[in-house]
Amino acid sequence: QVQLQESGPGLVKPSGTLSLTCGVSGGSISSINWLSWVRQSPGKGLQWVGEISHSGNTNYNPSLKSRVTISLDRSKNQVSLKLNFVTAADTAVYYCAKEGDGGMTSFDRWGQGTLVTVSS
Amino acid sequence: EIVLTQSPGTLSLSPGERATLSCRASQSVDSTYLAWYQQKPGQAPRLLIYGTSNRATGIPDRFSGSGSGTDFTLTISRLEPEDFAVYYCQQYDRPPPLFTFGPGTKVNIK
Numbered sequence: 001q002v003q004l005q006e007s008g009p010g011l012v013k014p015s016g017t018l019s020l021t022c023g024v025s026g027g028s029i030s031s032i033n034w035l036s037w038v039r040q041s042p043g044k045g046l047q048w049v050g051e052i053s054h055s056g057n058t059n060y061n062p063s064l065k066s067r068v069t070i071s072l073d074r075s076k077n078q079v080s081l082k083l084n085f086v087t088a089a090d091t092a093v094y095y096c097a098k099e100g101d102g103g104m105t106s107f108d109r110w111g112q113g114t115l116v117t118v119s120s
Numbered sequence: 121e122i123v124l125t126q127s128p129g130t131l132s133l134s135p136g137e138r139a140t141l142s143c144r145a146s147q148s149v150d151s152t153y154l155a156w157y158q159q160k161p162g163q164a165p166r167l168l169i170y171g172t173s174n175r176a177t178g179i180p181d182r183f184s185g186s187g188s189g190t191d192f193t194l195t196i197s198r199l200e201p202e203d204f205a206v207y208y209c210q211q212y213d214r215p216p217p218l219f220t221f222g223p224g225t226k227v228n229i230k
Contacts, residue, residue: 045221061218100170107167110164111164112163
């Protein structure tokens with residue numbers, strides 16, 4: 001069974017860049033059709049950030065698109081998230097989540113999540 | 121963008137009782153693209169139901185989903201102690217691809 005693990009700094013300064021990685025274990029990242037980032041903050045609940053396919057195609061939430069980049073590193077079996085120009089509103093627990101196979105369009109496996117706080 | 125509304129916000133029930141949770145969409149949702157999750161404190165969401173009525177792997181049959189169009193329901197036939205949690209519905213729409221979640225229903229022990 002594929003396992004997902006988020007990692008990265010827990011504190012980011014306002015106007016800085018949030019950078020997280022999602023490590024995949026128990027299988028090749030190439031076996032995952034689509035992998036998403038989802039965040040959860042008290043004010044906004046669960047919000048989909050964006051997704052990347054095993055071939056590197058990306059889709060982003062239009063509300064974040066201008067600030068988000070998701071990329072794939074097959075050699076390290078991981079996916080990265082970068083969010084630029086962060087504000088306090090970006091404070092959240094960030095999850096990576098695998099989309100189910102066969103066009104399920106739902107998330108059948110999640111990482112444990114990592115809390116990122118935006119503060120000076 | 122399709123907006124999901126869940127009701128009630130909080131549901132207080134006793135173990136053994138039936139729970140009925142509602143998810144309403146601002147526009148019609150393809151039933152293939154409606155899912156439900158359970159989340160406990162400090163944990164990631166867990167997929168319960170996908171495609172409106174299909175139980176995910178390992179999910180007990182006391183959980184069932186139904187609905188179509190703009191109205192969807194998650195039913196827990198007999199609440200077990202481990203079922204007290206927050207439940208979210210989620211839909212997928214395109215173009216462009218966009219996943220959205222409802223605000224959640226908290227199921228409390230009465």
